[in-house]
Amino acid sequence: MIGMQKITEGEIIPPEKFSKILTEERKKIIAVKRHRRIASKTFSYLFENRDTVLNQINEMILIENVHDAKEKDHILTTYNELIPGDKEFSVSMFIEISDEKKLLKEMPRLTGIENNVYLVFADTELKGIPEEGRSTATLESTLQYLKFKFDEKKAESFKKTKNAFVVTRHSIYKESAEINEELLSDLKKEL
16 A cells, blocks of 8 residues: 555635535544544544545635635645555544643643654554654643554554554653554554
8 A cells, every 4th residue: 555645636625615514524524533533541642544634624724714826735735744654644642631720730741742652552562753843842732743654564463453552651641542443443454
């Protein structure tokens, strides 16, 4: 497999049309994301695919009311980075602390979390690769983008595994989220 195809400009729905079908599209994407999201106590992980990324592009273009070709191209280029490439998963990691005071207290303690996320399966683990340029001395975002890249041997091992987990091994936050059977089956096909 050569990875998922990137989103093209022809797939973008113009803002005036997307606004008319927004409610219906949100219902669809909520179902897709519910299926592709797993969670631990503090974090959730969304395994991105073309549907999730195209929705983000269409929503961004609607919110920003983008009509300029250069702006659209910039949005496409940026969000297409979330499309999984050959033998890789692209994961959006969300810090799920809803209490604002607790979040403000915990953010400095979460610094470096993006460098301590692993995909664990069989006798194998893959370290998540954070989005370049996003790591800073202090954590500034509750959203982190990670890639899990496989070599041929690890890809074959993943396709045979009976279970898999996303694990954080941060000095303060050590958590694990199991990939459910249905999502695991889909990920094996996508790899």
